[in-house]
Amino acid sequence: MSKTLIRGAKVLGGEAQDVLIDGDTIAQIGTGLSDEGARVIEAEGQILLPGxxxxxxxxxxxxxxxxxxxxxxxxxxxxxxxxxxxxxxxxxxxxxxxxxxxxxxxxxxxxxxxxxxxxxxxxxxxxxxxxxxxxxxxxxxxxxxxxxxxxxxxxxxxxxxxxxxxxxxxxxxxxxxxxxxxxxxxxxxxxxxxxxxxxxxxxxxxxxxxxxxxxxxxxxxxxxxxxxxxxxxxxxxxxxxxxxxxxxxxxxxxxxxxxxxxxxxxxxxxxxxxxxxxxxxxxxxxxxxxxxxxxxxxxxxxxxxxxxxxxxxxxxxxxxxxxxxxxxxxxxxxxxxxxxxxxxxxxxxxxxxxxxxxxxQAKGHGRPVSAGEPANLTLVDPAYRGEVDPAGFASRSRNTPYEGRELPGRVTHTFLRGRATLVDGKLA
Structure with a gap:
């Protein structure tokens, strides 16, 4: 599916908006965007950041x-x-x-x-x-x-x-x-x-x-x-x-x-x-x-x-x-x-x-979250609280100083040029 609609995310922590990704690009940003033909991510309360x-x-x-x-x-x-x-x-x-x-x-x-x-x-x-x-x-x-x-x-x-x-x-x-x-x-x-x-x-x-x-x-x-x-x-x-x-x-x-x-x-x-x-x-x-x-x-x-x-x-x-x-x-x-x-x-x-x-000088990265820009994006749930468990890391190594420490926030989705690399906190 080439279209993804992120619904209700707070873009850079501001007002909640819908963000439509079409292919590798942010196609539209607004409210009440049509979800026809798009995979929908309900993101109320989450923060949308550039990758x-x-x-x-x-x-x-x-x-x-x-x-x-x-x-x-x-x-x-x-x-x-x-x-x-x-x-x-x-x-x-x-x-x-x-x-x-x-x-x-x-x-x-x-x-x-x-x-x-x-x-x-x-x-x-x-x-x-x-x-x-x-x-x-x-x-x-x-x-x-x-x-x-x-x-x-x-x-x-x-x-x-x-x-x-x-x-x-x-x-x-x-x-x-x-x-x-x-x-x-x-x-x-x-x-x-x-x-x-x-x-x-x-x-x-x-x-x-x-x-x-x-x-x-x-x-x-x-x-x-x-x-x-x-x-x-x-x-x-x-x-x-x-x-x-x-x-x-x-x-x-x-x-x-x-x-x-x-x-x-x-x-x-x-x-x-x-x-x-x-x-x-x-x-x-x-x-x-x-x-x-x-x-x-x-x-x-x-x-x-x-x-x-x-x-x-x-x-x-x-x-x-x-x-x-x-x-x-x-x-x-x-x-x-x-x-x-x-x-x-x-x-x-x-x-x-x-x-x-x-x-x-990372081309295509660090760009504004706006229509026409590459869809390199990160969704984070700031309300999440959880203890760090290195057993669940994707890294090959586990040498974290935070093991057992409670930290806030959790990245739920990551998009690289419109393609989800992380979905609901799990690698795609």
Missing amino acids: LVDLHTHLREPGREDSETVLTGTRAAASGGYTAVFAMANTFPVADTAGVVEQVYRLGKESGYCDVQPIGAVTVGLEGKKLAELGAMHESAAGVTVFSDDGKCVDDAVMMRRALEYVKAFGGVVAQHAQEPRLTEGAQMNEGVVSAELGLGGWPAVAEESIIARDVLLAEHVGSRVHICHLSTAGSVEIVRWAKSRGIDVTAEVTPHHLLLTDELVRSYNPVYKVNPPLRTERDVMALREALADGTIDIVATDHAPHPHEDKDCEWAAAAMGMVGLETALSVVQQTMVETGLLDWAGVADRMSFKPAQIG
């Missing part, structure tokens, strides 16, 4: 298919309301050539659950010594526009400057994992009162903030674009706010877990809370929420980082860093931002669809 876009996803393929594949990762994305994800380059082999990014791009096309845009590595092998084939990756079938050594920092200032100069030629952006390596040797968690009490190596805020300060100045000097991955401290917020006040072309993201969780959880020594950058303090969490609300932080990005059971079910020091996040992101944002009054649903659409699509 979510994640600028920071780890799909692990090629090389770590034991933790995730492009197929399982995109199924998780569809379950979370995403219609497009940007796949980070720290795979095996690293996505530092046109051949590897085209492989990931092709696998995304074959999956059919959401669009996959590969992110290219900044340096060969993520080693920070030689620029990767940035131009070749951009000119490839994948059309790479975002480059990152995420998982590692481009800590050499000359290398970072060269990367910014190179991507400027075609309007690309360098997404920086801000971590001064010499300040974080042996780091296990946020440096502060809790790390001192637990005797764990501290990851100081200044290790993030010093790199961000350097990079925004480099971006200003070069006249290029820099994006800050998983910003996590109050000090980082102030640096980005200052940079934007100077007109520097900087954007920044925050993860759902940094909007909700604090380093107090590490007292349990449960490795599910081990992540890079680490969970910070309550003061940092509040600063991040306020910055997302006022636009200093541009977007929410999941940093979905799946790991197999054996990499997390071990002692803290030996455990891998990272959390899965695609299937819970919208719920966490609802709890931390919507239910606190910091954002309305139109603001959620801006931070989780419009702006990430704009930063990453």
